[in-house]
Amino acid sequence: MLEQIIIAGSGGQGIQFCGQLLARAAVRQGLEATYVPSYGAERRGGPSFCSVVAADRSIYASLFKHPDIFLALDQRARNQYASSLLNAGIMLVNTDLAGQPATGEQARVIGLSASRLAEKINFEQPPLNLVMLGAYLGLDRGVSIEAVRAELEARFAGKPDVKQRNLQALDLGWEEGRSQSR
Amino acid sequence: MLEQIIIAGSGGQGIQFCGQLLARAAVRQGLEATYVPSYGAERRGGPSFCSVVAADRSIYASLFKHPDIFLALDQRARNQYASSLLNAGIMLVNTDLAGQPATGEQARVIGLSASRLAEKINFEQPPLNLVMLGAYLGLDRGVSIEAVRAELEARFAGKPDVKQRNLQALDLGWEEGRSQSR
Amino acid sequence: MSAPMFMKGNEAMAEAAIRADCRFYFGYPITPQNEVPAYMSRRMPEAGGTFLQAESELAAINMVFGAAVAGARAMTSSSSPGISLKQEGISYMAACELPGVIANIMRGGPGLGNISPSQSDYFQATRGGGHGDYRLIVLAPHTVTELAELTMDAFDLADYYRNPVMILGDGLLGQMMEKVEFPEPEARRRTGLLRGRPLPPKDWALTGAQGRPPRLIRSLLMQPGVLEQHNFHLAEKYARIERDEPLAEVIGCEDADVVLAGFGTSARVAKQAREMLRARGIKAGLFRPITLWPFPYAQLAAIARTTRRFLVVEMNLGQMIEDVQLAVARERSLKDATIALLPRPGGGVPVPEEIVDKTLEVLR
Amino acid sequence: MSAPMFMKGNEAMAEAAIRADCRFYFGYPITPQNEVPAYMSRRMPEAGGTFLQAESELAAINMVFGAAVAGARAMTSSSSPGISLKQEGISYMAACELPGVIANIMRGGPGLGNISPSQSDYFQATRGGGHGDYRLIVLAPHTVTELAELTMDAFDLADYYRNPVMILGDGLLGQMMEKVEFPEPEARRRTGLLRGRPLPPKDWALTGAQGRPPRLIRSLLMQPGVLEQHNFHLAEKYARIERDEPLAEVIGCEDADVVLAGFGTSARVAKQAREMLRARGIKAGLFRPITLWPFPYAQLAAIARTTRRFLVVEMNLGQMIEDVQLAVARERSLKDATIALLPRPGGGVPVPEEIVDKTLEVLR
Amino acid sequence: MSRQLFARTPGLKDTVTTYCSGCGHGVAHRLLAEAIEESGARERTVAVAPVGCAVYGYDYWNFDTTEAAHGRTPAVAAAIKRVLPDRLVISYQGDGDLASIGLAEIMHAANRGDRITVIFINNTNYGMTGGQMAPTTLAGQVTTTTPLGRDSATTGQPLKVAELLATLPGVKYAARGALHKPGLVRKAKSLIQKALAVQEAGLGFSVVELVSLCPTNWGLTTLQSVELVEKQIVPVFPLGVFKDESGAKAE
Amino acid sequence: MSRQLFARTPGLKDTVTTYCSGCGHGVAHRLLAEAIEESGARERTVAVAPVGCAVYGYDYWNFDTTEAAHGRTPAVAAAIKRVLPDRLVISYQGDGDLASIGLAEIMHAANRGDRITVIFINNTNYGMTGGQMAPTTLAGQVTTTTPLGRDSATTGQPLKVAELLATLPGVKYAARGALHKPGLVRKAKSLIQKALAVQEAGLGFSVVELVSLCPTNWGLTTLQSVELVEKQIVPVFPLGVFKDESGAKAE
Amino acid sequence: MFRVKVDPRRCKSCELCLAVCPKKIMVITHERNEHGFHVAACRDERECTGCLACALVCPDVAIEIFEDKD
Amino acid sequence: MFRVKVDPRRCKSCELCLAVCPKKIMVITHERNEHGFHVAACRDERECTGCLACALVCPDVAIEIFEDKD
Numbered sequence A, B: 001m002l003e004q005i006i007i008a009g010s011g012g013q014g015i016q017f018c019g020q021l022l023a024r025a026a027v028r029q030g031l032e033a034t035y036v037p038s039y040g041a042e043r044r045g046g047p048s049f050c051s052v053v054a055a056d057r058s059i060y061a062s063l064f065k066h067p068d069i070f071l072a073l074d075q076r077a078r079n080q081y082a083s084s085l086l087n088a089g090i091m092l093v094n095t096d097l098a099g100q101p102a103t104g105e106q107a108r109v110i111g112l113s114a115s116r117l118a119e120k121i122n123f124e125q126p127p128l129n130l131v132m133l134g135a136y137l138g139l140d141r142g143v144s145i146e147a148v149r150a151e152l153e154a155r156f157a158g159k160p161d162v163k164q165r166n167l168q169a170l171d172l173g174w175e176e177g178r179s180q181s182r
Numbered sequence C, D: 001m002s003a004p005m006f007m008k009g010n011e012a013m014a015e016a017a018i019r020a021d022c023r024f025y026f027g028y029p030i031t032p033q034n035e036v037p038a039y040m041s042r043r044m045p046e047a048g049g050t051f052l053q054a055e056s057e058l059a060a061i062n063m064v065f066g067a068a069v070a071g072a073r074a075m076t077s078s079s080s081p082g083i084s085l086k087q088e089g090i091s092y093m094a095a096c097e098l099p100g101v102i103a104n105i106m107r108g109g110p111g112l113g114n115i116s117p118s119q120s121d122y123f124q125a126t127r128g129g130g131h132g133d134y135r136l137i138v139l140a141p142h143t144v145t146e147l148a149e150l151t152m153d154a155f156d157l158a159d160y161y162r163n164p165v166m167i168l169g170d171g172l173l174g175q176m177m178e179k180v181e182f183p184e185p186e187a188r189r190r191t192g193l194l195r196g197r198p199l200p201p202k203d204w205a206l207t208g209a210q211g212r213p214p215r216l217i218r219s220l221l222m223q224p225g226v227l228e229q230h231n232f233h234l235a236e237k238y239a240r241i242e243r244d245e246p247l248a249e250v251i252g253c254e255d256a257d258v259v260l261a262g263f264g265t266s267a268r269v270a271k272q273a274r275e276m277l278r279a280r281g282i283k284a285g286l287f288r289p290i291t292l293w294p295f296p297y298a299q300l301a302a303i304a305r306t307t308r309r310f311l312v313v314e315m316n317l318g319q320m321i322e323d324v325q326l327a328v329a330r331e332r333s334l335k336d337a338t339i340a341l342l343p344r345p346g347g348g349v350p351v352p353e354e355i356v357d358k359t360l361e362v363l364r
Numbered sequence E, F: 001m002s003r004q005l006f007a008r009t010p011g012l013k014d015t016v017t018t019y020c021s022g023c024g025h026g027v028a029h030r031l032l033a034e035a036i037e038e039s040g041a042r043e044r045t046v047a048v049a050p051v052g053c054a055v056y057g058y059d060y061w062n063f064d065t066t067e068a069a070h071g072r073t074p075a076v077a078a079a080i081k082r083v084l085p086d087r088l089v090i091s092y093q094g095d096g097d098l099a100s101i102g103l104a105e106i107m108h109a110a111n112r113g114d115r116i117t118v119i120f121i122n123n124t125n126y127g128m129t130g131g132q133m134a135p136t137t138l139a140g141q142v143t144t145t146t147p148l149g150r151d152s153a154t155t156g157q158p159l160k161v162a163e164l165l166a167t168l169p170g171v172k173y174a175a176r177g178a179l180h181k182p183g184l185v186r187k188a189k190s191l192i193q194k195a196l197a198v199q200e201a202g203l204g205f206s207v208v209e210l211v212s213l214c215p216t217n218w219g220l221t222t223l224q225s226v227e228l229v230e231k232q233i234v235p236v237f238p239l240g241v242f243k244d245e246s247g248a249k250a251e
Numbered sequence G, H: 001m002f003r004v005k006v007d008p009r010r011c012k013s014c015e016l017c018l019a020v021c022p023k024k025i026m027v028i029t030h031e032r033n034e035h036g037f038h039v040a041a042c043r044d045e046r047e048c049t050g051c052l053a054c055a056l057v058c059p060d061v062a063i064e065i066f067e068d069k070d
């Protein structure tokens, strides 16, 4: 197994946290993983993305041309990365913010109303990133939701509210992903 | 003809001026010439020397191991450079300040009481350097006293006193050199 | 070996330095290495050490000079433009034979360039960007764990040879998170680049002339011939390093029709390309120098005995390729070899596919 | 050509710069090039130009940057440690494609070293002491007249290629007085390195956006791929320079059993050694690169077709020797060649006799 | 009939900035551009943009602009001015650029009395690199390199640039303004106008320090940032004119 | 019976200096060495010698001494002090070193309040390189790079270092003395003693500027040099204590 | 009567104009621009005094003010 | 009675001691040292007041002063 993932959206949506969480979970689960942020001159509201690779063997290339999976949190992100997916790839889109097809898209699209789901959980601080991550995990491509849960437990041990909110989002997303992947 | 000359003494004795004068005169006469100062952290009273090459063809090496001629203005200079002369070389020494043989000397020594001669011309500012230069020219090794005179005329056109003093020293030295070289 | 952690390269390097008893860090912010000063500012005080944000890269390297003078293990880090500013100080350190570690987490150049990963300071690192005949030991890790290990080694080699050591990484290695295993420092001293050799006492350090004559650290040597002698002394040391320290990772070169050569991140990507090529039945090898200076010429020359095709992959316009040429030339005329280049300057990072494609082209 | 003068190299360089329409000089004192600022401080005001003693070498190179931005011909000079401090600024100039002339009158290194003549900044000059993939055109005169000529050429080449040009001299060349003939500037533009090519207009200079859109000079290129493109653009320019500009003086290499190779002062001394060897009946040739970058590889390779013994004479620990090896390797394996080195680091200047002796050794 | 009371100055290009929401560079850029445009000098202006967030100044100002190496901004500006003495030359700098790495260059340009105008953006940290300590960082202020707050005992007190430069004879105008209230913005513009006039009159060096907002690295909303400026920053960096020799004759 | 009233301090080695006749570095070296020796700190002292004529300090001082790159002397000293906080650390600098190329480093060390003592030799020029203009060169003074005299309109006024540093809060002691008269020499020693005491008490940064003679580059005899100092230099660089917070408690 | 025109491309929702408006008539709307910011607007131009405060502080020079005379 | 001892190795003939001596008893002698400098000396120690002025200003720390008590 070797899975190359791009997560992209805007600053403030928790893109980097989401990518790190996924990579850490993969490692927890015994896989190899790399996470590469888009670092540097980031601005609130500006574009944000990260690259994650999870594999059951050594990872040599932590950057790649064609992701296997692309999590598009908003339209700008979809427009920018959609065409990097080959037609074997999967694009998981937040239909609330990234509903419009982009030029050059050829991958299979799985859509979910992630913003809406996230706002249901917490309107002030919608855990959009975790909903999307949950949906990805629902596709069952190697990294298990348990590992992510365990990471969240460890990470937010001192903040039960946040933990709860995130776990809930993860589950909601996972349901969506699972149902759609079938 | 290719003549490699070292002039050495102490800061304040006009070593650099003397070397430049010689080299300029050589050029005036149609020869090639190079002059290399001991540059940098010079201090009044500290050691001072320069290397001059005059030749009737292109000069490639402006520094050399074994001078043909060494003008030793004082004892410290004699001690330092005497041994660099091979036995074909000639050392012109100011017997007033550099009278003691140095270890490793093997060259022919021509001595003159240059300080005394210079002080005769001007006790306050004895033109020791020009006396020594004159003596060198008296050895008649390629650069002519006329060329040096012409240089002095040009250089001190506005300062008849200085010019006179220097020309006089040159002549006095030249006599010494000529008589000794025979 | 402690339990694996999941960390950014920059942080792992900082942590490794502290574990290697570095207690003085002087640095100035620059992307993509800002995590180093940030980490140091948190961790150094905990470790009883000193973090000081210098007013500039110039000040930082000269603070490393000062700390080294006083006998401490000290480090600075920066990225390309900042490293250019350190060149005078580095030359002074090498001249005064002061140990110290300098990390260059390279970014796209020249000029302000960008903040993307790059390898375009290879010449500067290996050929003395500063003035005079000096050399840095240059270590080029390709994983976060190796970055941590070589950081530890860097301090040991610096002390062993009384010479500054440079860690040459790039923005990707610095920013990337992956599993990192920190070796136990004592063990690493045996198994790492120091190979268990004892470290000489710092009987030259300035600590106050108590019960001994005053000491003196300088590089100004004005008496005729003395500086030349000092240079020959340095040359002798460098010759020992060239004899004892060259290190490379070599994979599958015995039967290779083509050898991929690269360092750090580009070598890491080339590793994948090599596997893809082998999977296609192409006999590809890999040569990855770990010490960029001393460059493992002999090892590569040995490979050139049986292989005449090389593809050098660099995140620059082609710099290490000169060392590859010099190594190959030991065995064969360059007329009789193909040494191709896959250059990705200005912040580009190659992907395995393009290395594969370029290799196929070379083999055609 | 005007009547010959008898001048120090440093002064002749300064005078040549002024004759080549350089009107802005920014420098900081350092031996052995102090005559340059001293001369400029006298002559520039007479010539209607500006001499400004900068607060440091860093400021000086960035003032040259600024003057170039404004479209002026500008120059700085220094010696080894000061040149190290200019590396960041040089990288910026190359990145922004700004013309300008930098003279390095080298002294003994590393560190503070001494003030004697040296050639130990060859790597720094030719391999980019600064960060990133850039190149300087590097000119290496060996007589005072050639220093004056190449200084004039330096301004022309800088403007022609929009690239900084370095004059690489040493303390001996700078301090030595000899006859110098200044070519008439217009004539030199035809017969010198510019070879009569027309200079492009400076339609990029910042002079105020009067009647045109604002202009912009920068090296920061953050958009993905743009910096890589810029690097490839620079690479293309460098390739043109490598094709059109390499220049060497070659003497008596047709029948040579051994070729002496060196640049600047060491080549000058080697010229005499070559004559002494020929006088002894030894077939010695001389290869003297005038452009150190671009290095005249092809010319040297052509010589290596018929000669397999080389003695590289350098006032350093051996730097240009790598370029000699790279050139020779184009024709023959280094196993099949003898490339010996006569190194004089740290301020030593070879005399002809020792080159002769070493050559005889090589031939044995 | 309609009259435009407030319009975007032609001193700015149409480009939308990439600065963060609430960032003070935007206002400072506008004031500079307005002052230049209104004085009629736009086509005679050459600006130098620093390494820092404002490096992008050249994308926004509608006049000739060059980049400079980090901190060397005044050296570049000084040279441009000496080549083109009749142009208006601006050195726009951040507090990392001017007060840390470039302190020697600014002090020397000021001491030489170089006829340039410096716009100095004091946002108490290194914006572009993610919020490290700057020489202007307040005592106790948390930044990414002062995780426990700036410790004055080991890293010193905030450096007061306008006051410091005012001590040098080459400086003919030195003032500090701020950008977080409409009245202060008006005032800041008049400081800039004065500084430019000092340059145009050939009197010497002029500098306007502007206390500016960096909500992103302060980890605050814009409105919290305004409060921080009022309550904590301005008390340390008082606003005012520290030197005004604009009455003097050109030397 | 014989009593020695004035003896060479053991703080100096026996070596004869290579400084020029009349050079002020000799007196400054002695005063520093005496002050250190007499305070009993010689074996706890680490000094940093500058690039400049005084680079040879290490040949004369009888304590541990290192060289530093030109102008970076305070950065080197600051780091040594942080490694060895209980040692006495000296940064000895010339005016080219401190006030020109190294202005950023000295200002930052001062502003940080680094616990080092700076001995600053103001001889109004670059001695070692043959007498070029320094930031301290007087208006109108002829040097090898100001052949017509320093032109203040283009190169500025002499920089007053002691006063400048005194403005920074990290500086706890700043004074200027001179070396050309016996009384001034005594006074200079007491300034140095005070500065060292400030360091030893852990109070902060201390600096003593010493107006010094450079007869060689001034092209004067020693006695003419003394006159120059009295008539022209001291009026521009007044002697005195500009800051003395030695009463303060260590932070 | 004054008109307060906010350029939706430029507004970054910083709320400075809201804070300084003496009439408190500047609001953040639900309109999102291409950068994801909710754009500010004047909710009631009839109340506007044309004091320019909002325009003066706007970091993005997003506000233009007009006076309409009949 | 005071003794003024000038170390001939060190003296550089700068004449500072001559200038500051209140008794004007310091002189430059004809003795030349190895560096070519004429060495200073006290021409009449009986007049010396032991004020130390000469020693204090001597740049080369060439002067030592003793008090001889009987």
Ligand SMILES: Cc1ncc(C[n+]2csc(CCOP(=O)(O)OP(=O)(O)O)c2C)c(N)n1
Residues within 6 Å of the ligand: C028, C029, C030, C031, C057, C081, C082, C085, C112, E050, E051, E052, E053, E054, E070, E093, E094, E095, E096, E097, E098, E121, E123, E125, E126, E127, E128, E129, E134
């Ligand atoms: C030589 C060098 N050192 C460091 C950097 C990294 N760097 C970029 S911007 C910056 C500081 C920015 O801070 P400031 O000047 O305060 O500007 P701001 O972004 O806060 O406006 C630094 C350190 C660099 N580009 N070059």
Ligand SMILES: Cc1ncc(C[n+]2csc(CCOP(=O)(O)OP(=O)(O)O)c2C)c(N)n1
Residues within 6 Å of the ligand: D028, D029, D030, D031, D057, D081, D082, D085, D112, F050, F051, F052, F053, F054, F070, F093, F094, F095, F096, F097, F098, F121, F123, F125, F126, F127, F128, F129, F134
């Ligand atoms: C980087 C660098 N630049 C320049 C020099 C040359 N240099 C040596 S000493 C010196 C200045 C000396 O002047 P100052 O600091 O006033 O000391 P002084 O000799 O007058 O005591 C300079 C510029 C150098 N060694 N290194």
Ligand code: SF4
Residues within 6 Å of the ligand: E018, E019, E020, E021, E022, E023, E024, E025, E053, E123, E127, E128, E213, E214, E215, E216, E217
């Ligand atoms: S980081 Fe700070 S200074 Fe930079 S753009 Fe954002 S708010 Fe402005």
Ligand code: SF4
Residues within 6 Å of the ligand: F018, F019, F020, F021, F022, F023, F024, F025, F053, F123, F127, F128, F213, F214, F215, F216, F217
């Ligand atoms: S040049 Fe000046 S400072 Fe240097 S030793 Fe001579 S007198 Fe002293």
Ligand code: SF4
Residues within 6 Å of the ligand: G002, G004, G020, G021, G022, G023, G024, G025, G026, G042, G047, G048, G049, G050, G051, G052, G053, G054, G055, G065
């Ligand atoms: S002009 Fe004044 S009143 Fe009108 S919206 Fe703006 S701030 Fe409010």
Ligand code: SF4
Residues within 6 Å of the ligand: G006, G010, G011, G012, G013, G014, G015, G016, G017, G018, G039, G040, G054, G057, G058, G059, G060, G061, G062, G063
């Ligand atoms: S001040 Fe400007 S950017 Fe901020 S909310 Fe108002 S209109 Fe938008």
Ligand code: SF4
Residues within 6 Å of the ligand: H002, H004, H020, H021, H022, H023, H024, H025, H026, H042, H047, H048, H049, H050, H051, H052, H053, H054, H055, H065
């Ligand atoms: S001690 Fe005083 S009186 Fe005696 S020689 Fe010295 S200066 Fe003169």
Ligand code: SF4
Residues within 6 Å of the ligand: H006, H010, H011, H012, H013, H014, H015, H016, H017, H018, H039, H040, H054, H057, H058, H059, H060, H061, H062, H063
């Ligand atoms: S002061 Fe010292 S060096 Fe000068 S003349 Fe007197 S004894 Fe000699």
Ligand SMILES: [Mg+2]
Residues within 6 Å of the ligand: E094, E095, E096, E121, E122, E123, E124, E125, E126, E127, E134
């Ligand atoms: Mg800032």
Ligand SMILES: [Mg+2]
Residues within 6 Å of the ligand: F094, F095, F096, F121, F122, F123, F124, F125, F126, F127, F134
């Ligand atoms: Mg000085």
